[in-house]
Amino acid sequence: MDYFALVAGQIWDGRADDVIRDMAIVVGAGFIESIMPVAQLPPGLHRVELPDCTLLPGMIDAHVHYSASMGPGFLAAGVTTIRDVGNDLEWILQQRERHAADLSIGPAIVCCGHLHDGVKPYWPRMGKGVANPDELRLSIRHHVARGVDQVKLYTELDMEMLSAGVAEAHSLGKFVLAHLGKTKAEEACRAGLNEIEHFSGCDVAWKAATPEEDDALIDLLLEHQVIMNPTLVVWDRLGRILDRSFHYDERRQWAHPCHLDIWNRYLSRSGPQAPRLRLQEAVPHLKRFLLRAHQRGVMIALGTDTPFPHLVPGFSVHDELAMYADAGIKPVDALRSATSINAAVLGLGGKTGHLAPGLAADLVAVQGNPLEHIEDIGNVACVVRGGHIIDRQHLLSSLRMISANQPDDAITNDLLDYIYGRR
């Protein structure tokens, strides 16, 4: 079916403050052709009726380490685009192509290739180790020549390396994000970094602080227009890794059995209690800082770090949205992060992430109204990627096939080596 109309109870376009009613989305050749009153739809045009549903842009997970086993889960959850922020360079480029050619196997992919790390990378397959600024510049040039969309820097890079990496990527016209380790957020802002993952390097966000203390960092983020991608959900799940209730989450059917096994054996389960408690204590502080940064106008992306423990592909985006709402962010603002803001961050602002004529027909319909009740985002009724209506039975059967085989990719093999202490 190439040409049809989606007729839902209401539409939220990914940007506006509220929903609109009595309007339909006309899809043709993979794109949104028009948004028009239901009453004016041409007779004979095929209609997909979605009563009691809210139709919104397909969501974007801006922090993923992709495994081909995760494709069905993302689509089932209404996530039609992901950004891979660390993977084997050639493998993820192939996946990006494969997912562009076959819309039914998984989300569209934006990728960074390997994450650039110190000489001994923390994740040997996802990371590329570089010993000095010249090696880093060479590696970034190679990545850009191969066609990556953005550049990801990692924890072992010190200030000199980080500055060199940011400058090199910018000279090639590329956006740079980082999981900071040896560098503080304040220094990274001054070096021109575009985006910070996980509130890494943001010391004030991890502890009790006054609004004035928060504002000292927030002022810098605003001055340098640095985007924040908090990924609260990965910190929350790592802190609560022993919480048995996650094991009864029926959405885990969308995670590969090998990944569930990795979650069950994750080292922090059996390790000392202190790091788990530190994370549990930190989460309310992270929420406070997130709310303050959002209220002051910092651009907030949304990502998850799937497939780290208890993060079900796609559905972990719903969980991150719930955590934004729990932090005090209005559901509509949380949803903007997951749609139009993420699209802008990924450089896809004119292509997806909101609903307007000429954009890709990437949509999700959910029962209820997630602008009023954020948990309604989990009531997925229909998913459309690039004008292709995703068939849930097809997703389930491809999931069964995928689950029969051990995934052989950088994230899975790095995590297996990690849990078995082989590095």
Ligand SMILES: [Zn+2]
């Ligand atoms: Zn990550």
